[in-house]
Each structure stands twice: as C-alpha cells, then as structure tokens.
Amino acid sequence: MSVTSAPLVPSSHVVRSSDLSRHSAAVFAAAEDGPVEVTRRDGEALLLVTKREALVHRRVLEVAAQLIAVSLDDDGSLADRLSRQLPWIKLLSPADQEVCARTIIETARGAFVVNEPVRILTEITAWMNTAKAVAAGRGAVDDWLPDAPVVADPRG
Incomplete structure (x- = not known):
C-alpha cells in the first residue's frame, strides 16, 4: 500500500515534457510565476520550481x-x-x-x-x-x- 500526499505548493501549470524541450523559455517563465508540472509518458511527473x-x-x-x-x-x-x-x-x-x-x-x-x-x-x-x-x-x-x-x- 502506498501513501501519497498533495504537495505543499500545488502546480499552477501542467506541460508535457515535449513542450519543455520545444518551448523551454515559456516553461521557465511560467516556473517563475509558480510550480510547473512536467508530465512524461515514460515516467513520473516532475515539478519545476525556482530555487527560492x-x-x-x-x-x-x-x-x-x-x-x-x-x-x-x-x-x-x-x-x-x-x-x-x-x-x-x-x-x-x-x-x-x-x-x-x-x-x-x-x-x-x-x-x-x-x-x-x-x-x-x-x-x-x-x-x-x-x-x-x-x-x-x-x-x-x-x-x-x-x-x-x-x-x-x-x-x-
């Protein structure tokens, strides 16, 4: 049985990994406004956030x-x-x-x-x-x- 919980900071944008490679500047700009969830077909989604x-x-x-x-x-x-x-x-x-x-x-x-x-x-x-x-x-x-x-x- 696995236990999961919601992130402390929910993602404000969701993009596909292919969008990250094609439109990286736009995705990075969105990450400066809030977390961006990057979905992948072959793996678990990733969360892109600023270092701050x-x-x-x-x-x-x-x-x-x-x-x-x-x-x-x-x-x-x-x-x-x-x-x-x-x-x-x-x-x-x-x-x-x-x-x-x-x-x-x-x-x-x-x-x-x-x-x-x-x-x-x-x-x-x-x-x-x-x-x-x-x-x-x-x-x-x-x-x-x-x-x-x-x-x-x-x-x-």
Missing part, C-alpha cells in the same frame, strides 16, 4: 520539525520549549513569550490546514523582528509614538 521556492519549502519543513520537537517535549511551558528551538523568544517579556509561542503554534496548525505553510515563516519572522526591536530598546509603544494625537473615528 525550493529553499522556502525546505525552511518550512525545518520549522515543522522544530515544532514537532516542541510538541513532544514536556519540560517547561510552551514558551520555554519553543525558546530552545527559537532562542530569540527570550528577548520578549514573559507575557509576550507565551503569546508568541501560542500564536506560532496556532498559525502553524492553520497554515497547514489551508495549505499555506509559508504563513508560518511570516509569523515567525514578525515575532523575531519584534524581539529584535525589544532588544534594541524599542519595546514600549510609548517610545514609538510619543504624544500621539487622538484621531476622531472617521465612521461618524
């Missing part, structure tokens, strides 16, 4: 492996366990560490359900940038908007 997309796919799998490791660990809070994989979390306040950890896990679950795993990387990057801002002394909103004016609600 392949690297993103690899990074998503690395993050998924880290999150699995966190889920299997039972030593400490969720934030403590996640900080062993993503040490920059410790730059956040204790309350923000917990929010960050929960948000990353919830985003990962949702992103895989809707087949948008890159969203995990976006969430992690946003939190990491927040941690960098905190480390640089930009942790308080008051520092960002001193004496911010109050603006009336435009809806009425």
